[in-house]
Amino acid sequence: MTGPRGDESDLIVALRQRDEAAFAELVDRHTPSMLRVARGYVRTHETAQEVVQDAWLALLKGIDGFEGRSSLRTWLFTVLINIAKARGIRESRDGEAMAGAYGGGAVDAARFRPTGDAWPGHWREHESPSPFPETPEGSVLGHELTDVARRALDGLPERQRVVVTLRDMLGFDSDEVRELLDLSVANQRVLLHRGRSAVRQVLEDYMKDVT
Amino acid sequence: MNCNELVELVTAYLDESLDPETRARFDLHLLDCDGCTNYLQQFRTTVATLGNVRDDHLDPTFRRRLLDAFKDWN
DSSP states (O other): OOOOHHHHHHHHHHHHTTOHHHHHHHHHHHHHHHHHHHTTTOSSHHHHHHHHHHHHHHHHHHGGGOOOSSOHHHHHHHHHHHHHHHHOTTGGGOTHHHHTTOOSOSSOGGGBOOTTSSSTTSBOGGGSOOOOOOOOTTOHHHHHHHHHHHHHHHTSOHHHHHHHIIIIISOOOHHHHHHHHTOOHHHHHHHHHHHHHHHHHHHHHHHHHHO | OOHHHHTTSHHHHHTTOSOHHHHHHHHHHHHHOHHHHHHHHHHHHHHHHHHHOOOOOOOHHHHHHHHHHHHHHO
16 A cells, blocks of 8 residues: 555654553554454454454554554555454465355346357346446435445455455455455456356346335 | 357456456457447446445444544553
8 A cells, every 4th residue: 555654654753752642543444444344353342342342452562663664554454464464363264265265156147148048148138238327426326335335345254355345455465465354366366257247236136126 | 259258257347357368359249249248338337337336324333333442542
């Protein structure tokens, strides 16, 4: 993530000077996303809170030695994910095994013409997608869609949810996500694609109901 | 390339990580297929919409706990 490093160096200085307002600002900015990511690893909200609290304590302990080779946010999420993994509650189900375990496609296979058809693998007549309407920033439909997307995101399997959250919601790039989660190029992409595809389907269903 | 293959490649397409040969087949397919063009538009909108999701609610009790931890460290 190419963050505003200029702002960040001021923030780091403030934290080193034990500036509580700076800490509070950072907590407000990142804690909700940290809880969301931590929930990809642990079973309960309470455990996720413990993980997040431990990550903040680790940040405070480490801030004097922080060299700024990554952004503060990347460092914070690296620490968070390492702590969450160490809790290990879901770890046996996690990672590469799960990335490869998907069965379905991005789109329900029944929407495509079958083998033997003149156009096998092409959209069936009434299953072909329609464009989503334009949703200008601040529009009612835009707000509704964002709410629907949030609920769809919450409903994804853990690993997909973590990857989609980091990539699309928080804007980390693919290399950062692979490093944070220790995923191969292919598995990062598979998890991201599964997750986005599932959210797209939810949005498409929603659009059919409202239009 | 068929539609059911294209829909599996959209994330790789948007990340610009398809090999040139596959990317060309993807682009050629789009020229002839409204369904897939619309699908790509839906997918881009989905990614943009996910980018608008914000988590800003923070439980005040938990927030206080974190700020108290800061005071202990201070």
